[in-house]
Amino acid sequence: MKKLENKVAVVTGSGRGIGRDIALLMAKEGAKVVVNDLGGGSDGNGNDTKVADEVVREIRELGGEAVANYDSVSEYESATKIVETALTEFGRIDIVVNNAGILRDRMLFKMSEEEWDAVIAVHLKGSFNMTRAAAPYFKEQKSGRFINFTSTSGLIGNVGQANYAAAKLGIAGLNRITALDMARYNVTANAVAPFAWSRLIGSIPTETDDQKARVDKLKQLSPAHIAPLVAFLSSDEAADVSGQIFGVRGKEIMVFSQPRPVRSVYNAEGWSIDSLSSIKGSLQSSFTPLEVSADVFPYEPLV
Incomplete structure (x- = not known):
């Protein structure tokens, strides 16, 4: 028996890249799939319904069941429509994969309010919108799976991605609370930080030899992984x-x-600026280094 037989999955942002490969594999494993993608560019602009339609066609040609949906996860009512698509077409919903995303990279001191809001709306609010829309059904049927997409940009850090990093670290928090709130209903929530070449990271600078070498490594990492x-x-x-x-x-x-917590200090008399200055070194040895993702993963990927 296939691992996802009789399950219904919604995969957001599944017209391309990582989402597409997830949708195809889930269908191969027996799931009925709602392929959600509004067909925008990596910055979220534009609309091309053919993107989702093409993945649906691929799934059907392989003998699977799928339907396209073109709503945006960033709008609460639209997210509800995405979940309703699963209920209308397939009669239930079992899996929500919050994969949809955009990028608006900019150094913090140059980032506009619109660039901040747009990324937060798709990633963080979008993940909440989809989770909130599906959660009552999962609660009622006492089963369900949420898969959220985070990133090392938020978990570790990357230059020029304040909006993206904030959203992705926020998703890690949302994931944790979803797991806690839904545990009694046999619903799970887990987050995945992917390393894979896609259009969302195609904007990484390649101006120096080191940057070019890093991009060459990333291009080896397939969304299929x-x-x-x-x-x-x-x-x-x-x-x-x-x-x-x-x-x-x-x-x-x-x-x-x-x-x-990794280390703590205690002062029975309470702390002052002077006393904190005197013990700074005791805590400093446990400080997290100011690193970016590439510093933590400098080794060659296993492909």
């Missing part, structure tokens, strides 16, 4: 996995730590 983990987390096999953050880097899968 991400899909098996997402399909597994969506299956009954992962019923006891929730509230976790995973990374997929080529053929390597990792589990990320989540914030916990």
